[in-house]
Each structure stands twice: as C-alpha cells, then as structure tokens.
Amino acid sequence: MRNIKFGAAKACPGKRGKSARLVNWFSSHSSEGLSLNMSMSLSLLLSVGVIISGAANTAFSQNTPEVIDRAPSARQNTTPKKPAIRSVVSLVVKDSSISYVLDELARQAKVRVVYNNTNPALKKRIVANITRFDVMDAFAEVLKGTGMTAVFAPDGETVVIRSEQNQGRQDSTASKESFGSLNVTVIDATSKSAVFGAEIRVSDNSKGVTGLDGESLLVRVPVGQRILSIRALGYRGEALKVTVSPNELTRITVELSFLPRSLSEVVTTGAGDRQRLEVGTSSSLINADSIVKATPIRDISDLIKSRAPGTQVISSGGTVGSGSRIRIRGIGGIITNSDPIVILDGIRMDAAYSVRPGETQREEGNTSMSSNQLRTSAPATSRINDIDPEMIESIEILKGPSASTLYGSDAANGVIVIRTKRGRAGAARWNFATSQGTSSMKAKFPDSWMAWGSSPLWAQPGICTLVESSEGICTIDSVTSYNPLNHKESTPFGSGYNGSYSMSVSGGTTGIQYYLGATHNRATGLLKMPETEVKRWKNVKGDVPLSDWAKRPNVLNNTNITFNLSSEINSKADVRLTGMVGTQYHRDAARGGSSFVNVALSSPGYRDSIGAGWGPDGPLFAFLERISDATKRYTGGFQSNYRPNEKFNFSSVLGWDQGIRTDESLLRQEDVVGFVAVIPLVSQKGRYEGNTTNRNVSLNGVFNLPLPSGMSSRTTFGLQYQRVDANGIAIEVENLAPGRDALDGGIIKPGSPRETRNSSATMGWILDQTVNLRGNLFVTGAMRADIGSSFGKEAKPMLYPKFNASWLVSEESFFPKNNVITGFRLRSAFGQAGVQPGTTARFRSYSTLNTTNAGTSVVSFNITSLGNVGLVPERSVEIEGGFDLSMWEDRAAIDLTGYRKVAKNALIFRSLPQSFGVVSRQENLGQVLNTGLEISATGRPIVSDRLTTTVNVGYSKNSNKLQKLNSSMQNLQLVSLRYVEGYPVNGYWGNPIVAYNDINGDGILTPNEIQFGDSAIYLGQSTPDGEFSFHTQLSMFAGRIQLSTGFNLQNGMTQFNTLLRDQCTNNKCPQKLVPGTSFGNQIIGLAINSESNTAHERISWLRWNDLSLTFTGSQTVNRLLKASSTSVVLMGRNLGLWSKYSGADPEINTSDVGNLSMDAGGVPQPRDWSIRFNINF
C-alpha cells in the first residue's frame, strides 16, 4: 500500500531503526478515507541519473538537464524535519497532472519536491481526493503504479521523486566508499554578491557554511549523486542534486533569491531560537552584514535606525562618539529609563545610554557604565556602540513584553539580540575592507541680532529693543545680524575625517570552525579651533603652541577584535566560544559644543574686534578643556549544546562582560593664564576609573514530544542568572600648579573623592510550552519567575506569564489558493515583563558625616532615604496582534502589528509631605499606556536581468499616555516638563497667550499688552509619535551595480529650543529687535521670558539618511587581484533635511537622561561622504 522510503534511513544507517520506527509511528496515526482515482493508468519511470538544476532562481556552472526543483513558498521551504514529515495534507483534484499534484502536496507539507519534469509520466492527468493524509502516504498514493517512489531527503525538507530501478544503482554507487569534494559558492541572485553564512547540507550529512566570499568547501563527500540543500537568512532555500566524482573537486555556484520577511527566519525567544512561523510575536530582524557592506554605518545606532518599525533612535548630536537614545514602543516608565537590554551571543551586556533622571552612577542603584561620572557637560556615549557593526551578522529586536517575557525583570522595554559572525567550515577565507570618508557641516545657524539705538541718556550707541523704543527710552537706528558659526574664519566647523579598517578570517573543518575579525576606526569630528580664535591665542600666548586637543577637540578611535570558535564534539554535542575585546578612546568638546553654539546665538550680532563675532567667550575656552573617556571592553561567552536524542536538547551559556572606563577632564593652568573670560577660568582636573562587570549563566532544557494527529509538543525549562557589579572612584582637583597636569598638582574639590559601588543580582526560572497543532497552528504558554537583590529577601518571586499563538491561515483547506496571496498568518500575543527599581531603593539608608560634638570630632550617621520595603519591579503588560501577508510568490510581504502596552506599578519618586523630613521616596504608583501600530512592507516590484528593485517601507505610530499618577506628581520641578494624567509622560506645558493688543498703536507690543492664560496647556510630547522609513535598492546589470538609498520621516514631537529661549532672553533674537516684526513674532520674543514657553515647537522632519552606489568587481578584476570577490562602494550620509524647525537640526537631543528631548545647542548631524573597498580571498 505505502510505497515510501525514508531518506534518512538510507543516508544514516546508524539511525535507521529509530527513523523507521518514527515513520511507522506516524503511519499508524494516519487518517483514513483515502480515495484516489486515476483517469489514466500510470506507467512512469523517472530517471534519477541526472543533475538537477534549480528553480528559476537557481543556476549552475555546469550544464544540466532540465529538472524541476519545486521550492515551497516562504512558509514552506525550511520547515524542520519532524514537522515536515508529519505534515497532514488534503487535496481534491479532478483533472490535474501528477506534477501539479506533487507540487501542491509539497506546498501544503512545506517541503521541496524534486523530480525530472521531462518525464512524460508526470504529465498524466489524474483525479485525486486526499483527505488528511500524512504527506508521505499522499505522495505514495499519487505515485502508485508509476514505478516511481518518493524519498524524503535527510535534510528533512526535500522529497525526491525517483525511479525504483535507479534507486538500487545509486545506493550501490554510494557504497563504494570513495569520496570527492564539493566547493559550493552561494551568491545573491540579484546582486550576484557573495552570500555569507549560507548553510549547506549534503545528503550524506556533510554540512558547511559559506564564508564572507560566499564559498564553502565540503570534503570527503561520498561519490555519486547527492542532494544539496542550501539556505540562508533572508533567502529562499534551494535544493539540488549534484554528482560527486571520486577524488575530484566539484565546483558549484548556486544563486539564492531574495525572500522577503520569511516565516522560516530564525527568531529569538527567551526559551531559545524558533522559526518565525511558530512565534506569535512581532520582531524585527536586521541583516547587518549586507547593510554594513554597502551603507554608511558608523555604529550600532545607525544600523538600527529606521530599520525596525516601532524602534526610535534619537541622536544626541553630531560629534563623533555621541550616543543615541533607543526607545522601543514608546516611553515605558516614568522615572525609570526606557533603554532596552542587549544580549550579545547570549551574553547580557551593559549597553545602556541613559540613567534615571537626577541619578548618576555614584548615587543609588545605577550599575550602568554609561554615566558621566565627572559630570562634565560632554555628551553621553552609548555603550551599545562599543560593538563594531562589522562584526555583526544580525540584530533582532524583541519589541515588548509579549516577546521579551522570558528575559524577565529588566526586559519591559524590549530586547536587542545581537549575533556576531561565526566561523564556517572550509579553507581560510580572508576579507578585507576599508572605508575613508570626510564630513562637513551643512546646517545653517540662526543669526544673533543687534539693534543699535541712541538715547539722550547714553553717551554711546547701545542696544535698543523694540519695547524700549516703544517706551521712549531709546530710538533704534539700525539693526545688524551675524553668527560666527556661519563664517569661514570664525566657524569651529571644519572637515571631519573617518576611516575604518577591518579584516577577518574564517574557516575550519566540519569539526571546528573559527572566525576572527579585527577592526580599527579613526574618526576626527569636524570641530576645530576657529582661525580667529587661533589668532587670539597667539596674541596672548605668542609662540606657545596650542594643544592638539584644542585644535581638534573631537576624536574617536576604537579597535575591536572578535572571535568565534565552534566545535562539534560529536553528533550529539557542540560547543562555542565567543569573545570580543575592544578599546575606545573618545574626546569631545563640552556638551558636543553646546556652550559655543549657545554663545554664538547670543554673540554681539556683528563682527566685533574681540572675538571676530564671538565676543569675549568664543570656543577657545570650550576647546581648551580636554574631556575624554576611554573604555576597555571584554565580552566573552561559552555556549554548549547537548542532544542526547531526538527528544531532548540541553544548552547553556556562560557569559562575561566587563567594561573598564576611564574619564578625564583637564584644563591646564598655563592655558588659561592671560585670558579674561566672562566666567573666570580655573584650572582643574578630574579623573574617574570605573569597572562594570556583568556575569550571566543561562541553562535551558528542551523536550520535544510527538503527539497524535500530527501534533507535537515542545517544553523548555530554563534558568537564567545575572549579576552586575559596578565600582569606581572619581577624584577632582582644581587650581593646578603651572606645568602640572597630575591630580596631586591641585587642590581637592569639595565632595571629592567619591567612590561608587553598586551590585545587583537576578535569578530567573522559565517554563515554556509550545504545542504545534496540525502543523499550521502554534500555541505557546510560558512563565518566568524572578527573584532579585533589589526585591529584598522577603519578597515573593515575581511571575511574568506569556501566551501567544500563530496560525498559518493560508495552510487551511478553506483558504482560497491563488497566485496573489501566497501566505497569510495571523498572530497574537500576550506577555509581561518588568523593570527593576534601583538597588538601594528599598533601603532606609544612612550616609556618614564627620562632625564635631561638644568640641570632639565624631562620626555621625545621617539618614538619607526612607527606603520602601514594598517596592516591586514595574510590570509591563502587553497584548499585540497582527498578520503577515506574502503575495506574488513572496515578491511582496506585509507585516502589520498593533499593540497595547501598560506599565503597571510604574516607579515614581513620590514627593512626600515635608512633615516626613525627607523629600521623596520611590513608590509603585504610576501607570503608563503605550498603544501603537507597526507596519513593515518589503517587495521587489521590478525583477529582471537588467534591473531589480527592492523596497522596504516601515511605519510606526505610538501613543503614549500617563494613565494614572498620584496627584501630587502633577508638576515636576522642571519649568515646562510635566507629568499629567491623561497626557504623555514628559509632556511639555506652558501658559497660552490668550490675547494681545497694541494699545498705543505703534506697531510694537510690550509685555503688558500681552495677556497670558492662567493655567498651563499641553504643548506636545517630547519624543516623536510617528515614524516612516523608506529604503530602496536598485540592482542593475546583473547585480554589477547597486544603488541604495534611505529616507526617514519623524513627526509628532515637540522640541524645546532652549537656544532660541536664551537668545531672546539675552535680547539677541530678531523677534525683540527688528522693527516691523509681526505681532506673532514679537509675542514669541516677549513671551519667551515668561512661563508661556513659546520656544517649544511641534515639529516633523524628513531626513535623507543615506545613498550608496556599489560596483561589484568583474571576474577579470577578481582574477587580477586573485580575489574571489571585490566591490567598491560610494556612500553618502545625511544628505538632506527638510523641517520647519527654527533651530539648526530638529533631531538634536542634548538631554542624555530620561526621556525628554531638548535642543540646548548640540552639534547638528554632519554630512558624510566616504568610499569603501571590500575584497575577499
């Protein structure tokens, strides 16, 4: 009855008994009701002694007869072995060819079917009525009487239709025990560039992975015809037959076609890796390797920006080394920072950007090494940028609690999972790349204004404001405007430089694979000492040279080495050792230059004689102080997997991440002597040395259990332990002796030295149960329990449940089959995760003071915090739902996700009544709601040999609202930033202008002619609420030339332009000086001094992020260079900005803590141009 051969049993004799038993088990559970009518008798014979060519997108370097390899659609091609063979299929056809029936069965079963379509027997037309057959039973019934049989290939994904006659011949060939080698080159079907990391499997169980050159060498492959299956992240999998000749190297080139948003992608969950189709949550996967090679990417923040809907990356400025704030699905909490956590190769690493408002590392509870320990005004750095993008294979973003539940009490704001590149079997493959570039400032800064006036009261002309002229105090004679930032001789913006060099080697055997990569990046920011300030220096100092850092205050140098060593101990166990060592030196002007930007906007308003337009406080003084931070980063992990049998899988990760940071600030006595500044300069030096260590252990056990009727179960047990220790000491001195720059050359400042010491530890236990119902419906329930040092000894474990479901609707029999919608999945998820309070928030804590009592020096303990033993982590509860849609055979795909996330027990610093004698304490009182929509669409509207276009579009919308809050928290200490129920967290507020009246009719408003409202109104939220991104790639001339570009639109943000506020306060803005200014502008100028905060602007902006042009080297070029592949890329970054914002750049955020945005004079984003060379050997 059943004419089935189980392929694995042939290829793996040692496993035959077990495999056969598995087949029998499934067979015994097959459905009844088979009825197959043939309209014609079938006497078919398929020849298997041929070489199979691929489908439309697969080509070979050898001449091959025509053989059809029916690749399944995106959701079908890489289904694991067990689910595929257990698939249950149904089909009713009345007059269809056998080949069609085979294709349809394959599509339903999510397997690939390989057959020779030249065989006329397959064109026979049949009638079939198959109802819930096991897939192999169905194939057998269709082929019954044809002389052909269906064999499941060992890759678990391919069914080969072959002649029963030839089967024995093939097997006998294989049994000769002679071997050959295969050199497989995998390239992108569109761009013809090498595909890195493609997995290759041969039917004898040989396997390999392509390196950076796209090649993989497989040795000792048994001769004969072998089935080769290839799959790679983001590509449609392929399977084909090859003939392996004895003692010969067979070269094959395979083209993989682009597969948008494949459901077969491997995604991350806290319980391990899963196929996307199994998981009911939405996540974004960024294929870093291909982006970095052809896009101007400076750091990880660049890589993430606008590539993951719902993930906002807000830059803190345009100096090199500036950090960026990453927010996923809105602001999660009130006082807690909303940074996502970062997992690098399974290792939890410190990658925070911001700390809690009003809290630095030396204060309670912060264990991040991001903090600005010396409290200089230099911009914050992002520690996630310690990882070099060159070393990354992929980044996955788990966006909310529904996806990050199993990461526990720190994961409410999402998880960024980073995978570094890995070693591939084969000969050593070398890759070299370098890029050289330059940057320049294109932003234009508003002028500073001067209204010249005369008055009988003044001896000399002076500044005369409109109001003063209206009041008759003076008369405006003329106005001038000037900004030294916009003039060549006085601007501190020159040309920046950035250069990067990277090298990697990878290779190995089937037993051990290695990857070793090294990068070195050097960047000099565009800040430079202006020519006029150099002259000023020389006038005072004569021939004394200006220090290097004062000439070019902003530099970033980093070196990174990454290695990855994998070893397959035996068929049941493998281990992996990963590591990253990096050093970084970053030097910046104070606050990215905000001091001089601010000074420039309030400068004299004409080119004065003192500072060439700067006045007495030009950038000279800002640049004389050297502010730097240097880090050393050691990150490493050991992973192991053990699979005692098909049912069990145990894995472990031991991770270590240590960051050693040294901050320095130095203003030398000899540099400041002789200058007269508005604020007297005092020589000083500060030094901080800190050490932050993350240690984590993760143990997972997975139990797979087949269930009746094609169902299966997977149970995961896991334990995760994480401990963070942060230590540091800071010393600051002032009044350095001339010629000294050591700490002992000055007088210790009050409050110095300071020592920091914070630790936290969390233990989590996870249980995850997934059930696969009928192969197209996956249901998962899971729970995580956490205990931690910040919860207290008496606290009960925190429990975080999750539930999600994924339903492949298009696999259902009722779903209409057509060529437009080829895949449709519905998914929904519910999950919870937390954010821990600070490590000391529970303590009633005391500080030590040295005092005198009755004339005797004594030690006293001063209570500093009441603590709160009842604190629990914030709990974010999220529900999300959406669908994935594939159309036109995956030429286009759309993902849509809606979510609703509520942060309950949100931590706030509750202001206590003063009758307690302390100001506040942390309590779980607030509730923050984030709702939103995320849409991701990809497609290839044009596909041809000459031109292929790829388009990626992302859209996200987030609505943030403070649902509940203790009423006493309605006002924050900041003037215009408030927490108000029913409005976004960190909303801007101000008193409205309700009326104005030019009473005397002179065209000039005075303050008493403007009427303000009594109470503040909402002005807008301080982060964007919507984002639209667009990326496209044009591949021309068979991929020899590629053009790609990206745009990013953000809207719904209110920017606080403190520069304008300060300018008007200093009577330097045109709104207060220029006669004839409209009433609207005059109101801005006048009201800006009040609480009305007209310096807030609701803005949106469109930025042309990048443009790159890639030329792929021809074979001739490659031969000349003895390279396997080469390419040259011309890249541009930040090529355009469209915004109505009155400042220089709407995207500047100089608030490096918390969640608000504020333009306090950060350096705008520069425009970069660079050229990159890639060469592989």
Next chain:
Amino acid sequence: MLLNTQTKSLRVLLNHMAAFESKAGRILASVTLFGGVLFQGACSLGLTEVPDPSGIVDPALIESRDGAIAMYHNGVRSFARVYAGGSDFGYRESFVAAVGLGSDEFSTTGLNAFALRKLGIDGIPQSAGAATQELPWYMLHSTRLQVDQTIGGLKKYGGESNSHRLAEMYALRGYISVMIGEAYCSGVPFSRAIYGGDIEYGRPISTVQVFEQAIADFDSALAVTTDSSRFHVLARIGKARSLLNLNMHAAAAQTVSSVPDNFVFDITFGTGSTLNMTASSDFRMANGLGINGLNYISAGNAGDPRVKSYSGGMMSLPIPSKIPSQSAPIPLANGIEARLIEAEALLREDKLDQWADALNALRRSFATDTITALKKDSTTEASKELRENVMFRERAFWLYATGHRMGDMRRIVRQYNRPVQAVFPVGMHPLLVTSDNTFSLFPNFAPPVDEVKQNPYYDGCFHREA
C-alpha cells in the same frame, strides 16, 4: 517544602511520561529537579545577595551600639542645624531666624534670593501654606526624623550607659514640638517613619496637642535620666516652656524650680560642624519693626547689654553682640529662662513684689554690664497692661535671638487677650514687596502648600489664630 512539592509532581509526571519514553521521562525529571534545586538554591545559597552599595552605611553597623551613638551625634548636629544653623541645601532659615523674622526681632536685608524667600516669613503671607515657608518646616521635621530614628536605635542598642544620650534625644524631640507649636498654626501634621518599619502619614493635631506631645517627650527624658544631669534640667525647662504655652504658669514654675541659676544648655556651632547663621548678613536686628516692634537696636545702643549690636557681615548690618561669630553658641535653655518662667507665674498670681524682685534679680545677676533696676512705676505700681508689657519685654531682651519671641507674642495675644494688631508688626513693610506691601496679620506660620498636596490626611490649618 518547595522541593518536596516538586518531587511529588515529578513522580506524577514521570509516570505519565513513561507511557511514551521512560528514558525521556527520567531526563525530564532530572532537568526539573535540577531546575528546582537551582531555584531553591538561589535563595538558600544567597545567589541574589549582593554587597551593599557605596554611599550608604552598612545596615549591620547601624544596628549596633556604635551605630546608635553615631546616629545620636547626627541628631545633635541636625538639631543645631535647624535651631540656628542652616539646611544642607545652603538655605539659612533656621528656627531662630524664622521666628525672629516672623516676630519683631529681625528684618530682611534686601531682595536677594535668600531674602526674598524670607520675606514670605517676614511678611507672614495671608494665604495659608505658601511654598516660601517650606523652611524651617522641612528642617524641623527632618531633624525630628533623625532624632526619632536615633531614639529607636538607642532604645534597642544603646544600653544603660547611653541613657543620658537617650534622654537628650527625647528632650530635643520635645523641643522640636515646642518650636512647631510656637511657630505654626493649630492643625499641623507629624508624619513619621517607624524605626525599622514603614512610614505613616501624619494627621493634623492642634497647638495644644503639639505641646502635650512635647511634654510627653520631656517626661520620657526625665524618666530616662533621673539625676541632675544637664539633660534632666534641659527637659525640665522644655516641659515648663510647654506648660507656659498651655497657660499653666504655676505648673511651669514648679517644673523649673530646681533649675540652677547658672544652668546653660548651649547649642554649639563652629568649624567642622554647622555654622551659626544668625550672624549672617541675610537679616538684621530690627528696631521698632512695624510699629509694635520693640526697639532692640536703640536699647542696645543706649547700653542694654542684652540687645547690643555690632556691624557685621558683608553688608555691615546690625548683628546681635551676643552672637559675635558664626561659631558662637546660642542657648537652647538656661537658668534665666527658668527664672523668667517663675517670674511670669508670680505675675499671673499677682505677687507683684516678688515678681519685680525676680526681674530685678535677673538684671543684677546676669548682666555683663550694668542694667538699672526696674522702677516701681513699671512694675508694682504700673497698670496690669504695662506689667505684662514689662514681663514680655524682659523676656524679649533676655531671650533675644533664641527663638522665643514669636511664641511669646502669640501668648500675649492668646493668654493676655491682646489683639494681633497690637502685638505683631503692622502697617507698611519696610521693603514694600509683599502682596499688599503690608505685614501680615497672621500671627503664625502655616505648613507649606506641598504638605497639603502630598499628605492625604491634611487640608491645612485648623485656624490661623494665635
């Protein structure tokens, strides 16, 4: 217990799994058991225990005798800070300064930031609970918190040998209540952090209850130290002061009858500790402030040693000579006050001769310079109203800049039936910057508006009467 439950569950699971694969079940059981042990172990092995952060004192040290003593030292420091020093934030509105400005002792010096803040006190705003009055309210309670925790620590760990320190803390806590009772309206809350426990929001209590609360603390101090130590005497004077505020003059006099004439309990200041900010330039001695104010400067200039002044500070303004520097002590209680309490009790009993003798005895015994004796026309032969005026003028001069005057002025209104307008400064404010450019007629302070906003049990003063 957890382990047993897990093991039992595992047995059930094992039996179930055996139907499929006994080996699989065993492995599953092992995994679960391993997980359970680790989970349990995380607690029992202390895997989630970490060292205490820097910046805080080891709780183990706090919970010890030495810790309790260190807390005691901070209680003393903190009291000095609120009494006449300044807050850790750099503000300088100590209790002495605040009630001096709120009465007729001091006047603000200008429109600088500190002075502006003090104007709220000096003018005593009309609206209840202006934010400008947050000091010394906050500092008083901050000190009470420190003292409260110290009492908890000393009671638990201090032992017999530290009973004198415990008595001092009780006494200081009593004085904080006295200060609040004398300076603030009726209906003020005392929120509380329980030693070793959670927090309790305070509910408002009346002025009478505040003084009764103070007496309870003084009685505790007296009970802890029964000898004649300085803390015992300090508590007696404090109790008497409370009784005086409760209009129980005879009891007050009896309480201080054993207080030696030469007893002085100074709050000390100096390098390494809190400075005496009463000698700062943010306020100056007043002279006839708001019509009703006493002529301190004039009297001093005329030779009364009790209110002599000198020009000091950055602005060379009149500063009391009794506070020659920022390290000069200020008495919290002394024998003079005891004798004044006794004198007032005599006045209330119409023992006019004894009353006049008592006042003159003080003038003879304690003045560094000669003070002429009070004449009969201002004592025994004076009208009742004049006698009362003399009594309170004597108190005002003897106790100048010691934080007594505002309470006394309120007592004049409350106990001697004088209208507020006849006691407190009235009319145009010298700096003309208050809301209506006049002195407030409220004779006391109100807790800051934040107290109303943050305390769910507090809506404001019961009333603002004296």
